[in-house]
Amino acid sequence: MIDTHCHIYLPEFEADIEAVISRAEQVGVNKFYLPAIDSHTNEAMFRLEQQFPGKCIAMAGLHPCYVKENYEEELKVVADLLAKRKFAAIGEIGLDFYWDKTFTYQQYKALEIQVSWALQYQLPIVLHTRNATMETFDAIKKYCSSGLKGIFHCFGGTLEEARMITEAGFLLGIGGVVTYKNAGLAETLSEIDLKYLVLETDAPYLTPVPHRGKRNESAYLRLIAQKIAEVKGCTIEEVESVTTRNAEELFANVEG
Secondary structure: OEEOOOOOOOHHHOOOHHHHHHHHHHOOOOEEEEOOOOHHHHHHHHHHHHHOOOOEEEOEOOOHHHOOOOHHHHHHHHHHHHHHOOOOOEEEEEOOOOOOOOOHHHHHHHHHHHHHHHHHHOOOEEEEOOOOHHHHHHHHHHHHHHOOOEEEOOOOOOHHHHHHHHHOOOEEEEOHHHHOOOOOHHHHHOOOOHHHEEEOOOOOOOOOOOOOOOOOOHHHHHHHHHHHHHHHOOOHHHHHHHHHHHHHHHOOOOOO
16 A cells, blocks of 8 residues: 555654554555655655655645745745655645635745646646635646646545546545545545545544544554445455555656
């Protein structure tokens, strides 16, 4: 299995990261994609990538929640990194209108600039879309004809939104929310083909049941796969196989 989205370079994992990786490997998770947040977390992300070469793989990008007055300076850091080395993807990028709409204009500008880099470097994008799924889709759909691909991370939307996203050539990142009783995601996924899904934890956030409320980690990816298998009426092995293939195809030939 591949954890396509985990922040296991954050301070929550400093004390036991080797054990976290080991537990994940014991249940079959052998690759961990690391979405960027901002310039303050890049060093920790790169350090983890160096500690586990070929297993932990970094992305480059500016998270929408960290788009502030200095967003142009932050984007310059990303631009400089992209010019120096290869990354798995541009991410996580997108729009977030949940906490604050003060920097709405800047979020749109940052998204547009980073999408242009994805096309320039022929990289997939990993999208964060909290309270902004349609707004994000509307912002990126014009680029789909240019070959833009990627993941709508932490998807939790409607069946109509899922079909709209997958028809545009994007994958749905499915995490712990699928195990939440009242989320409605399980019902939506019952109608969506496995070929459109990838697995993610978003660790340390969005911990699946029965560990909800505790720190999330990549070993819990198997719980997400089990729930999807239950919803789809198939084996967990099929979920693991298809979602792994989906991730491998998306990230093919872009790892540095």
